[in-house]
Amino acid sequence: MxxxxxxxxxxxxxxxxxxxxxxxxxxxxxxxxxxxxxxxxxxxxxxxxxxxxxxxxxxxxxxxxxxxxxxxxxxxxxxxxxxxxxxxxxxxxxxxxxxxxxxxxxxxxxxxxxxxxxDHPRLFGRYRQRSLRLDAAYTDEDALRAHLEVLLGGRVVNLSVRSVDLVNDMTLVDVRYLVTGEGPRTPRAPRAPREVGVQAEREQGVRA
Incomplete structure (x- = not known):
């Protein structure tokens, strides 16, 4: 019994x-x-x-x-x-x-x-962990940290660079960050001068 x-x-x-x-x-x-x-x-x-x-x-x-x-x-x-x-x-x-x-x-x-x-989701629930493969080779940790904070929309508390590929222009990184309320944002790359000229020509053609 x-x-x-x-x-x-x-x-x-x-x-x-x-x-x-x-x-x-x-x-x-x-x-x-x-x-x-x-x-x-x-x-x-x-x-x-x-x-x-x-x-x-x-x-x-x-x-x-x-x-x-x-x-x-x-x-x-x-x-x-x-x-x-x-x-x-x-x-x-x-x-x-x-x-x-x-x-x-x-x-x-x-x-x-x-x-x-x-394992309660409210216990340090704003902390996240990600493994990211970036399409750029970062050798400056401060620049990498700033890019990740913009990309993830949070404050990076710890990051570990696993590999930097200078040939293929790639960085593999493990990052832990604190969500600050702002959503993730994708940094916009500046438009190349040739693309700006082509766009201006198209706008002039439409006006004509």
Whole structure:
């Protein structure tokens, strides 16, 4: 009966974490199956280990092995890695104890609450991060910063130039910026003199 309550508590916790916290914010459907599968799989293995003579040490070793698995089929963001760890931890907290205890229930609630607050869109919600490929080679960081602030409509708080291609006239940069309320603007390049002359000739032709 105690283990049944632990299973119910785990399923309730992972459901809240996945369907009430993660998906409404990030809308990535493929990770729903990943979070649920990891959680229930770890729960089943942990409950099997706790009921046998192998002890908790092997269970914690399993947690360490699972935590370093890197999925190479697709990139996942840092917040999604945190959700993976949370799903693993919930499964272990519900699977390792042989009976219901207050500490496990409180820790499970703490994990869900931590992810709810830590990944809340209002927490530093005006800060953004972008990786940009610019069609110009910037060797002056101040000029690059000024261009990015005009382009993104915010105040650049940190930038890291990953590469500058002088041959193809290109810059790859990672930038973190604070949205200041102004929308992004595209800097207008000055019109070439030849284009100005052609436009003036066309206007004279229309007037004639």
């Amino acid at each position: 105690d283990q049944t309550l632990l299973v119910v508590a785990d399923l309730a916790a992972i459901s809240v974490l996945t369907f009430a916290v993660y998906f409404p914010r990030h809308h990535r459907r493929d990770l729903i199956a990943a979070f649920l599968g990891v959680n229930v799989g770890v729960l089943a293995v942990a409950m099997t280990l706790s009921s046998s003579s192998v002890g908790i040490g092997l269970g914690m070793g399993l947690f360490g092995v699972l935590s370093i698995i890197r999925l190479r089929s697709d990139e996942i963001a840092q917040h999604e890695i945190a959700y993976y760890f949370s799903a693993l931890a919930l499964g272990l907290l519900a699977g390792l104890p042989e009976q219901v205890n207050v500490l496990s229930a409180l820790l499970m609630a703490l994990i869900v609450a931590t992810m709810y607050v830590g």
